[in-house]
Amino acid sequence: xxxxxxxxxxxxxxxxxxxxxxxxxxxxxxxxxxxxxxxxxxxxxxxxxxxxxxxxxxxxxxxxxxxxxxxxxxxxxxxxxxxxxxxxxxxxxxxxxxxxxxxxxx
Amino acid sequence: xxxxxxxxxxxxxxxxxxxxxxxxxxxxxxxxxxxxxxxxxxxxxxxxxxxxxxxxxxxxxxxxxxxxxxxxxxxxxxxxxxxxxxxxxxxxxxxxxxxxxxxxxxxxxxxxxxxxxxxxxxxxxxxxxxxxxxxxxxxxxxxxxxxxxxxxxxxxxxxxxxxxxxxxxxxxxxxxxxxxxxxxxxxxxxxxxxxxxxxxxxxxxxxxxxxxxxxxxxxxxxxxxxxxxxxxxxxxxxxxxxxxxxxxxxxxxxxxxxxxxxxxxxxxxxxxxxxxxxxxxxxxxxxxxxxxxxxxxxxxxxxxxxxxxxxxxxxxxxxxxxxxxxxxxxxxxxxxxxxxxxxxxxxxxxxxxxxxxxxxxxxxxxxxxxxxxxxxxxxxxxxxxxxxxxxxxxxxxxxxxxxxxxxxxxxxxxxxxxxxxxxxxxxxxxxxxxxxxxxxxxxxxxxxxxxxxxxxxxxxxxxxxxxxxxxxxxxxxxxxxxxxxxxxxxxxxxxxxxxxxxxxxxxxxxxxxxxxxxxxxxxxxxxxxxxxxxxxxxxxxxxxxxxxxxxxxxxxxxxxxxxxxxxxxxxxxxxxxxxxxxxxxxxxxxxxxxxxxxxxxxxxxxxxxxxxxxxxxxxxxxxxxxxxxxxxxxxxxxxxxxxxxxxxxxxxxxxxxxxxxxxxxxxxxxxxxxxxxxxxxxxxxxxxxxxxxxxxxxxxxxxxxxxxxxxxxxxxxxxxxxxxxxxxxxxxxxxxxxxxxxxxxx
Numbered sequence: 001x002x003x004x005x006x007x008x009x010x011x012x013x014x015x016x017x018x019x020x021x022x023x024x025x026x027x028x029x030x031x032x033x034x035x036x037x038x039x040x041x042x043x044x045x046x047x048x049x050x051x052x053x054x055x056x057x058x059x060x061x062x063x064x065x066x067x068x069x070x071x072x073x074x075x076x077x078x079x080x081x082x083x084x085x086x087x088x089x090x091x092x093x094x095x096x097x098x099x100x101x102x103x104x105x106x
Numbered sequence: 107x108x109x110x111x112x113x114x115x116x117x118x119x120x121x122x123x124x125x126x127x128x129x130x131x132x133x134x135x136x137x138x139x140x141x142x143x144x145x146x147x148x149x150x151x152x153x154x155x156x157x158x159x160x161x162x163x164x165x166x167x168x169x170x171x172x173x174x175x176x177x178x179x180x181x182x183x184x185x186x187x188x189x190x191x192x193x194x195x196x197x198x199x200x201x202x203x204x205x206x207x208x209x210x211x212x213x214x215x216x217x218x219x220x221x222x223x224x225x226x227x228x229x230x231x232x233x234x235x236x237x238x239x240x241x242x243x244x245x246x247x248x249x250x251x252x253x254x255x256x257x258x259x260x261x262x263x264x265x266x267x268x269x270x271x272x273x274x275x276x277x278x279x280x281x282x283x284x285x286x287x288x289x290x291x292x293x294x295x296x297x298x299x300x301x302x303x304x305x306x307x308x309x310x311x312x313x314x315x316x317x318x319x320x321x322x323x324x325x326x327x328x329x330x331x332x333x334x335x336x337x338x339x340x341x342x343x344x345x346x347x348x349x350x351x352x353x354x355x356x357x358x359x360x361x362x363x364x365x366x367x368x369x370x371x372x373x374x375x376x377x378x379x380x381x382x383x384x385x386x387x388x389x390x391x392x393x394x395x396x397x398x399x400x401x402x403x404x405x406x407x408x409x410x411x412x413x414x415x416x417x418x419x420x421x422x423x424x425x426x427x428x429x430x431x432x433x434x435x436x437x438x439x440x441x442x443x444x445x446x447x448x449x450x451x452x453x454x455x456x457x458x459x460x461x462x463x464x465x466x467x468x469x470x471x472x473x474x475x476x477x478x479x480x481x482x483x484x485x486x487x488x489x490x491x492x493x494x495x496x497x498x499x500x501x502x503x504x505x506x507x508x509x510x511x512x513x514x515x516x517x518x519x520x521x522x523x524x525x526x527x528x529x530x531x532x533x534x535x536x537x538x539x540x541x542x543x544x545x546x547x548x549x550x551x552x553x554x555x556x557x558x559x560x561x562x563x564x565x566x567x568x569x570x571x572x573x574x575x576x577x578x579x580x581x582x583x584x585x586x587x588x589x590x591x592x593x594x595x596x597x598x599x600x601x602x603x604x605x606x607x608x609x610x611x612x613x614x615x616x617x618x619x620x621x622x623x624x625x626x627x628x629x630x631x632x633x634x635x636x637x638x639x640x641x642x643x644x645x646x647x648x649x650x651x652x653x654x655x656x657x658x659x660x661x662x663x664x665x666x667x668x669x670x671x672x673x674x675x676x677x678x679x680x681x682x683x684x685x686x687x688x689x690x691x692x693x694x695x696x697x698x699x700x701x702x703x704x705x706x707x708x709x710x711x712x713x714x715x716x717x718x719x720x721x722x723x724x725x726x727x728x729x730x731x732x733x734x735x736x737x738x739x740x741x742x743x744x745x746x747x748x749x750x751x752x753x754x755x756x757x758x759x760x761x762x763x764x765x766x767x768x769x770x771x772x773x774x775x776x777x778x779x780x781x782x783x784x785x786x787x788x789x790x791x792x793x794x795x796x797x798x799x800x801x802x803x804x805x806x807x808x809x810x811x812x813x814x815x816x817x818x819x820x821x822x823x824x825x826x827x828x829x830x831x832x833x834x835x836x837x838x839x840x841x842x843x844x845x846x847x848x849x850x851x852x
Binding site: 001002025026027028030033036037040041044047048049050051052055056059062064068069070071072083084086087090 | 148149150493494495497498500501504505506507508509510511514517518520531551553559560707708772774775794
């Protein structure tokens, strides 16, 4: 688990959110990676994951319990048909939880 | 969620062998077919699932029945009349408890659960050393010390019962007392009842909980080390307890019932009693041996040099060797089954299970090509919990973790055991892996979080079917052989093949396997290393029992856990464990390339280097343009250079005559240099900045017309089927295979 001193700035870091939106997987700028380290680096308890419900076609949002042996918690009614879209959705959720601000990018 | 699971008694077969399938099924029935597996990738972007149903007398419908797995290690000593004669007695052991607060745990027990009779030296539910006595009437006496045990500290614990005075004493004595740290304790108090003899076994590290049919069940498993248990038929004074630590003094005491020395027969499943009574115990579920004991000074690190300092066994409540299921049906391998990967494919409801096995060639039927399936590596990753328990999984992969039903199943069903990438429930590393249990993640179609972003996401077994698929698409006949048979048979298994191909990730190698591959290479064999991070960790197979490997994650290397000092040497064969590079055998010296970096987001491509135009190596690039990007596509991360990648290094042992043909570039910064490649941390360890983060494609010749071709990338095989096999990854692989099959010298 990371303990970054960096606090994501909901205004100044907006271009980084746009960068992630445009290309969520692969080469990132160092500044975007710093934001991702914060958002991806949380503890296992409550961490967002995806659970495949139809191979190669459908995934459901879920959270880890963080406790060995305890079931993964499926988030009701949140499904994705595209993994990049899922990455963006989870990024948004974490951005908003971390900054307390709505992310004004769709 | 995985209502059908199963395993077989064998991994590799030859015609004439019989293989037994054991099935757990929650449906009333299931359909079984024998299939030959050609491609196990269900990705619609890929070549698709390819299986051939084999006509077989065992195909059909079978009744479903549930079979449970009882994990947790312990030692059981058969009941003897001598144990019924105990009146006064003392029990003693050294313990290093790892989870003293987890609940009741047995240390030395002889307890009949059905009528509450006997004695048990335990940790109670408050974490205190306790003697439990029962007289069979329902009355139970518990004498506990007042202080709790602290985790990962050595204690001498001792309990005695004096039948004349009806006095119980319990001692909890930390070997390194710390001022203000209140864990030393002593209690002496009267006990009204007289413990009743019973016919339960004497058990270490658990309590017998009663019989289910003809099977004794065990519970209240102990987590941690136990060293030097003693059972004496007399209440002992403190001085006598301390003297009994010495196994000879204990054994010489005329009242000694048992004085067990766990440092004897280290690879065995026998707990040796050094007393004249020879109450040898049966060790169940392979708790970890060759573990530093209460008296390890640190001056010696190799247990074979002074086994007395390694008299501890580390028990775990989630150890598993043999699931012990009953057989549901058996198959005799007919001569008509040509060599290949096969499975008993089971279907019921929405569930599907594949109990795979291999068939090797019949005598005289050997083909020219062998694919050496890395089954030791399959076992290393079997039943991994990386998606749910890996603390850094998302950060490391730079991808949200995507879990499959089997990941959720394994998360909730720890009795199926973990992989060598997991830790036990007490945090200690899992260092033994067995195939005598369902390996539910090593199946066709099943994805893995290490398989790269999107696309096929396959790893190990399923990923290797990209190679079988390609061989069939190219029209080649091939034999399937396995690590396990290679270990058992040696060089002779390989010697007649014109070409031997590896799988995508042959990471775990026993000494015997390495020697065989090395001999093959040096006696004219032609090896195609079609993977990455190969020949990395040294393992041992158990010398006697089937289907069990051992690994010590000793110094350096990419380690999911770290072996403790003094615990780097195998219990199975006494050899030093850890990276092969640390035993003086680098992967570069064997195959020209060795593990350099890893990243699990997206893969990249190779470009040609100057060596690729030299006359000796031109054959590799027939039909490939000078400036082509090689493998800028693929089912594993979208490129042929990816996941775990290997580079050449003449200083690390790449042969001096090696051609470095191509090199990958533009890896993401998620790709990081492996820890053994840098002595000091400094900035710039990632793919964007570090000059060592790349895969190298290498070719070199060896004596007697032999040769090695290495791609240095796990993701390579994922590129083979791109655009209906019309691509430069397939072409290069084909060029090399064709040339290797041509007997002419290089």
